[in-house]
Amino acid sequence: MKIGMLTGGGDCPGLNAVIRAIVRKGSIHYQDKFVGFLEGWRGVIEDKTMVLDLPAVGGILPRGGTILRTSRTNPAKKAEGLDKCVATLTGHGIEVLIAMGGDDTLSVAQKLHEKGVKVVGVPKTIDNDLAGTDYTFGFDTAVGIATEAIDRIHSTAESHNRVMVVEVMGRDAGWIAIYSGVAGGADVILIPELPFDIEDVAETIRGRHARGRFFSIVVAAEGAKFSSDVNPEHGAPIVQGMAKDEFGHARLGGIGNILAREIERHTGFETRTVVLGHVQRGGTPSAFDRVLATRYGLGAIDMVHRSEFGCMAALRGNKIISVPLSDAIAKNRTVDQDMIEVANSVSERLLARKD
DSSP: OEEEEEEOSSOOTTHHHHHHHHHHHHHHHSOOEEEEETTTHHHHHHTOEEEEOTGGGTTOTTOOSOTTOOOOOOGGGSTTHHHHHHHHHHHTTOSEEEEEESHHHHHHHHHHHHTTOOEEEEEBOTTOOBTTOSOOBTHHHHHHHHHHHHHHHHHHHHHHTOEEEEEEOOSSOOHHHHHHHHHTTOSEEEOTTSOBOHHHHHHHHHHHHHTTOOOEEEEEETTOBBOSTTSSSTTOBOEEEEEEOTTSOEEEOOHHHHHHHHHHHHHOOOEEEEEOGGGGTOSOOOHHHHHHHHHHHHHHHHHHHTTOTTEEEEEETTEEEEEEHHHHTSSBOOOOHHHHHHHHHHSSBOSSOOO
């Protein structure tokens, strides 16, 4: 069978492990042939390819990023973009397309499936916010990087009696913030799901100082929202500008700096910001992510040969299963109440709680 493959959206530790697993099992066990489309959906529209064979995937298991490169191209926003994708796949004799990405990439895969293309999806997002699966690869690596940063920030915060705000990734879901915040012993954790009041944050920090704890660590997801008039659009995330990508997403960023300014203004305590940004995406994947990504790859190629098209490989419990793409992209997977209670129990206060 001739199979196409692409990686779309943001890069993610573990993508190369998925590619390697698919090519190795497909080549050795099924005698498949593979074509890699470069730079996500852009490569399908513009017919940019590379050969994916056993030599091509040799040594890529521990590498971060993706050898196929990626982009946030949306064929549905381009003139005849979806038809161009179908024509390219037909021209290469592609029988099945494996698309690795988050809800944006997989929403395009679903549209192509509706046009008759045989598609299998692999969930990819470090935010861990894709419905239909318990965990996505890359998340564990991102949490590990954020936790190490928080550990290091503790010592300098305590040495200088400072409040340190750590901004981590998380547009619509606060999984990285809440996991790294709990693992790193953060005093305040702010997540997109639940807007916070700046005075509540200040009150908690002042309380710590009153008890002789002269430093505080605040972890905030980039999509965390003020509920007060600090932000003119109450309950809206902080954005870097009005421009949006082809999937309609604004570029988030700046919550850490604004939060630090407001904490210092409300408490009088020196406050600094650390924005981890793309550091969370880069570098070698953790052992957990390498194994999970490998399992996703093996699951995807088996789904191809079981003719489970229009579906996505998913982790449920400790099993890789198949779920409909339409279910996977229907909504974001947000932080659940159980995890909120965990954070509430061990942090000074999770100032984004559900009443």
